[in-house]
Amino acid sequence: MHSFQELFEQFEAVFSQHHFPDSPKTLYEPCSYLLHLGGKRIRPVICLMSHELFADLNKNAFDTAIAIELFHNFTLMHDDIMDQAPLRRGKETVHTKYNLATAILSGDVMNIYSYVHLNKVDNGLIHVVMDLFNQTAIQICEGQQLDMDFELREYVSVEEYLQMISLKTSVLLGASVKLGAQLGGASDGCASLLYEFGKNLGLAFQLKDDYLDSFGDSKETGKQIGGDILSGKKTFLVCKAYELSSDQEKEKLTTLLQSSDPNKIEQVLAIFKNLGIHNLAAKEIEHYSNIAFNLLEEAPVLSKRKKPLIELTQHLLNRKN
Amino acid sequence: MHSFQELFEQFEAVFSQHHFPDSPKTLYEPCSYLLHLGGKRIRPVICLMSHELFADLNKNAFDTAIAIELFHNFTLMHDDIMDQAPLRRGKETVHTKYNLATAILSGDVMNIYSYVHLNKVDNGLIHVVMDLFNQTAIQICEGQQLDMDFELREYVSVEEYLQMISLKTSVLLGASVKLGAQLGGASDGCASLLYEFGKNLGLAFQLKDDYLDSFGDSKETGKQIGGDILSGKKTFLVCKAYELSSDQEKEKLTTLLQSSDPNKIEQVLAIFKNLGIHNLAAKEIEHYSNIAFNLLEEAPVLSKRKKPLIELTQHLLNRKN
Numbered sequence: 001m002h003s004f005q006e007l008f009e010q011f012e013a014v015f016s017q018h019h020f021p022d023s024p025k026t027l028y029e030p031c032s033y034l035l036h037l038g039g040k041r042i043r044p045v046i047c048l049m050s051h052e053l054f055a056d057l058n059k060n061a062f063d064t065a066i067a068i069e070l071f072h073n074f075t076l077m078h079d080d081i082m083d084q085a086p087l088r089r090g091k092e093t094v095h096t097k098y099n100l101a102t103a104i105l106s107g108d109v110m111n112i113y114s115y116v117h118l119n120k121v122d123n124g125l126i127h128v129v130m131d132l133f134n135q136t137a138i139q140i141c142e143g144q145q146l147d148m149d150f151e152l153r154e155y156v157s158v159e160e161y162l163q164m165i166s167l168k169t170s171v172l173l174g175a176s177v178k179l180g181a182q183l184g185g186a187s188d189g190c191a192s193l194l195y196e197f198g199k200n201l202g203l204a205f206q207l208k209d210d211y212l213d214s215f216g217d218s219k220e221t222g223k224q225i226g227g228d229i230l231s232g233k234k235t236f237l238v239c240k241a242y243e244l245s246s247d248q249e250k251e252k253l254t255t256l257l258q259s260s261d262p263n264k265i266e267q268v269l270a271i272f273k274n275l276g277i278h279n280l281a282a283k284e285i286e287h288y289s290n291i292a293f294n295l296l297e298e299a300p301v302l303s304k305r306k307k308p309l310i311e312l313t314q315h316l317l318n319r320k321n
Numbered sequence: 322m323h324s325f326q327e328l329f330e331q332f333e334a335v336f337s338q339h340h341f342p343d344s345p346k347t348l349y350e351p352c353s354y355l356l357h358l359g360g361k362r363i364r365p366v367i368c369l370m371s372h373e374l375f376a377d378l379n380k381n382a383f384d385t386a387i388a389i390e391l392f393h394n395f396t397l398m399h400d401d402i403m404d405q406a407p408l409r410r411g412k413e414t415v416h417t418k419y420n421l422a423t424a425i426l427s428g429d430v431m432n433i434y435s436y437v438h439l440n441k442v443d444n445g446l447i448h449v450v451m452d453l454f455n456q457t458a459i460q461i462c463e464g465q466q467l468d469m470d471f472e473l474r475e476y477v478s479v480e481e482y483l484q485m486i487s488l489k490t491s492v493l494l495g496a497s498v499k500l501g502a503q504l505g506g507a508s509d510g511c512a513s514l515l516y517e518f519g520k521n522l523g524l525a526f527q528l529k530d531d532y533l534d535s536f537g538d539s540k541e542t543g544k545q546i547g548g549d550i551l552s553g554k555k556t557f558l559v560c561k562a563y564e565l566s567s568d569q570e571k572e573k574l575t576t577l578l579q580s581s582d583p584n585k586i587e588q589v590l591a592i593f594k595n596l597g598i599h600n601l602a603a604k605e606i607e608h609y610s611n612i613a614f615n616l617l618e619e620a621p622v623l624s625k626r627k628k629p630l631i632e633l634t635q636h637l638l639n640r641k642n
Contacts, residue, residue, distance in 0.1 A: 027466040145348040
């Protein structure tokens with residue numbers, strides 16, 4: 001068993017290797033560029049952690065972890081185009097630094113490379129791994145589509161929002177945990193339970209993101225407070241505010257979110273305060289955190305083996321940035 | 322053994338089934354739209370044909386054929402964005418009919434669905450199938466990148482052009498033939514030989530495309546003669562013309578291809594005529610056709626089993642549209 005930091009270092013040692021051929025440079029340089037922007041590598045590391053609940057780390061686990069991280073980066077490259085995002089981790093996004101066609105094609109090839117790594121998984125396990133991987137990849141596309149659809153709509157319900165983030169972000173955390181467990185030899189029941197753990201952790205994690213954007217400390221997050229409000233995003237906070245508002249208030253909020261009023265952030269935060277969104281969001285995060293912790297506790301695995309996973313979960317949920 | 326037409330119908334009966342869920346409609350409708358624009362289904366059918374050289378058709382062969390056709394359509398959807406093509410098979414391309422984000426994401430999910438079908442291939446065969454499929458998919462991306470890179474360059478040599486079309490289009494034909502053979506139980510040697518047959522057929526096929534665009538009969542092709550010239554594409558004909566020209570003539574041709582001169586097509590065709598490009602292109606097509614036919618002849622399979630494949634090859638190479 002290893003801590004998050006130890007597994008992060010082990011993963012980086014493998015992942016920082018040369019992934020792509022040198023040529024065509026115009027195709028592969030943007031891939032390497034994105035991978036070198038770094039990242040917390042939470043998904044592949046949680047896959048390795050989950051594997052260690054059941055068995056010593058082996059090549060299957062690392063190949064799957066690499067596939068997960070490559071796939072995640074492919075989705076980032078394409079999402080940034082769709083979201084017209086100029087920056088990723090403080091640096092230019094691929095389509096901004098290079099161009100649109102490059103960002104499409106380099107993303108495509110990175111997606112295929114994730115399947116190259118998946119195909120290294122042993123005979124008896126490849127089908128079950130591919131099955132969950134494909135199903136998850138499809139759900140992530142569906143989630144991204146819902147996210148874009150929602151941006152064109154006037155209102156989105158809390159339930160719809162939760163369904164969207166569940167597809168767009170949580171299922172990949174769930175799948176990362178489950179794949180690690182399956183490759184480690186977990187029973188079907190235990191693997192399914194761990195999937196739900198990862199998914200609920202993912203929900204809590206995403207909600208925490210929404211929360212910190214409005215109620216975090218900019219010294220801790222390193223970002224301006226209210227970035228989501230400024231861009232008019234329909235976060236959990238906005239959907240919850242809609243739920244609690246009269247039709248007239250709803251309309252006011254929508255108009256405000258779409259406006260370029262210089263006091264937009266202040267005004268929306270005042271609405272949130274009025275409606276008690278701060279506490280309601282904290283409660284929602286706690287709700288999904290509790291589900292996640294309970295599921296992890298229930299998992300029929302030696303308690304001491306769970307220690308690193310519990311620590312990571314606590315770290316992710318208590319984070320201030 | 323079945324003829325092309327019979328296998329085309331069998332394939333369509335399976336392929337025209339419902340591929341995608343109903344929701345999100347915004348994600349899946351564009352996928353169905355593209356698939357319903359039709360197509361000759363050459364790649365999946367040649368995969369089935371090659372399979373019939375060795376064995377009766379089975380589920381593995383059909384699943385792989387479906388994966389190939391879905392993958393091909395995914396590349397069309399993304400290539401059309403990159404090439405800024407307004408039309409595909411006489412109808413609006415996906416990014417024109419819907420929008421950019423849709424064409425990116427629907428393409429991505431269609432790619433993943435091709436892996437869903439691949440994952441249905443039996444245990445003993447999945448690794449070898451995935452291996453060739455991934456390698457081919459990567460080469461196709463590399464070919465598309467080279468194609469885009471070439472558009473920004475002043476000159477492209479014949480050798481570079483052949484390398485590009487080999488990656489962009491021929492390897493998928495080669496892989497389709499080889500996958501069918503491997504799933505039918507062909508020996509490694511025989512499967513490799515058939516791969517080269519498919520690849521050379523693909524080269525001849527693409528060169529024929531270039532040829533027909535300038536020297537075809539618009540009544541037969543249904544397209545205006547000189548479309549490639551009009552858009553300034555660096556086809557085999559242009560690269561060959563460069564090869565035979567003095568520096569001064571090269572510059573003239575380049576200037577002409579980039580111009581919007583109303584007599585552009587006529588003038589470029591006159592240059593081609595002067596340099597004998599018509600005959601040289603016909604010879605090049607014959608060269609790769611002969612290689613393909615010889616390889617097919619060499620393949621250690623009962624002659625009568627090869628009949629449908631020989632007929633298809635003749636049909637593809639003698640086509641006038």
